[in-house]
Amino acid sequence: MKLVDLFDCFLIDLDGVVYIGDSAVPGSVEAITYLLNNDKTVIFLTNNPRHNISEYSQKLKKIGIEGVSLNIITSATALASHIKDSFSDLKNKKAYVIGSEALKKEIELTGLNFVSGDEAKKADFVIFGGHPEFHYEEMKIATLAIANGAHFFATNRDMVYPTIEGHIPATGAMLASIEAASGKKAVSAGKPENMMFDIADSFHDYDKDKIVIIGDHLDTDIRGGKNAGISTILILSDPNIEDELKQSEIKPDYVIYDLRDLQKDISEIEKL
Ligand SMILES: [Mg+2]
Structure with missing residues (x-):
């Protein structure tokens, strides 16, 4: 067989x-x-939460894989549907979302309101996915929001991502900085x-x-x-x-x- x-x-x-x-x-x-x-x-x-489902379909099509029955689940789509199923009244809750446009689009569909700056320090949710422009201010706001009681979610914990250059830092490596500063562990979707x-x-x-x-x-x-x-x-x-x-x-x-x-x-x- x-x-x-x-x-x-x-x-x-x-x-x-x-x-x-x-x-x-x-x-x-x-x-x-x-x-x-x-x-x-x-x-x-x-x-990898960096792309949305239609971008992944396009990428697969480019290398020669296509079909009406292509099913794709990303850590971002999984996280959004978990949040939707696990919490109520999302339209009246605030989220500080760090990550790619694709992740933000998925989270937006849950109904959560996005906040930034000072308002984000009191967010109900901190939602993290790695992205190449990750910077100190994001780490700081997320840490403060978590200290104020925000639910803490991440798309995944992959430390590195394979490229032709070799393994480069991924979501888990960036997430580790916020977990270290806040002393809290994110709930991960991946x-x-x-x-x-x-x-x-x-x-x-x-x-x-x-x-x-x-x-x-x-x-x-x-x-x-x-x-x-x-x-x-x-x-x-x-x-x-x-x-x-x-x-x-x-x-x-x-x-x-x-x-x-x-x-x-x-x-x-x-x-x-
Ligand atoms: Mg792999």
Whole structure:
């Protein structure tokens, strides 16, 4: 039996699995096209809140992946829907939102009112996603608002983001400064937490043994899959991952080199 035949629903991480920068990871386009053409459910899960869903669809289309049934969940869309489900009367509450335009758009849809400057120091919510213009004033306002009792949320805790230059600082690295200053830990939406997996669940009716997550990071993708009680496949695209895998207590169910390996017989795949 081929590895691909074990599952009906594929939760697939984007960065490092489907593409790195603007280039497709070898074999990813063919593999995903196969899944889409063979009645498999494909849901992309990305911790990266920098782009909105239509930008991700465009990016996938550019490398050759398209289909009416493309499902994409970002840490920003997951966080917005969690806030909407967990709190009432959002129209009368104030939010200090730090992050990309895409994150702000998603949070805006919850009905929360955005505040800035002095008003933000008394905000009901501090919502954090990393962005390249992150600066001291944002750190300061967020810290003061949290000290004043604001609910503290973050899109994700990824410390670095893979680029062709190498790994660059991401949301988790910036978030750490506010957590250090405030002494409070944010509630995070991204993998390995359950929020994105719960939303993915609402897209289908499969039993957990038919669902697999494929990702390139142990701490987020594989740990998240384990927390969610589904199968896990680690893809060895990150240059440091083999060493990390040897030392980590997090063990994926299967390890593959790239998505083409989904077509291999299970006996040929490394099972941990
Ligand atoms: Mg990744």
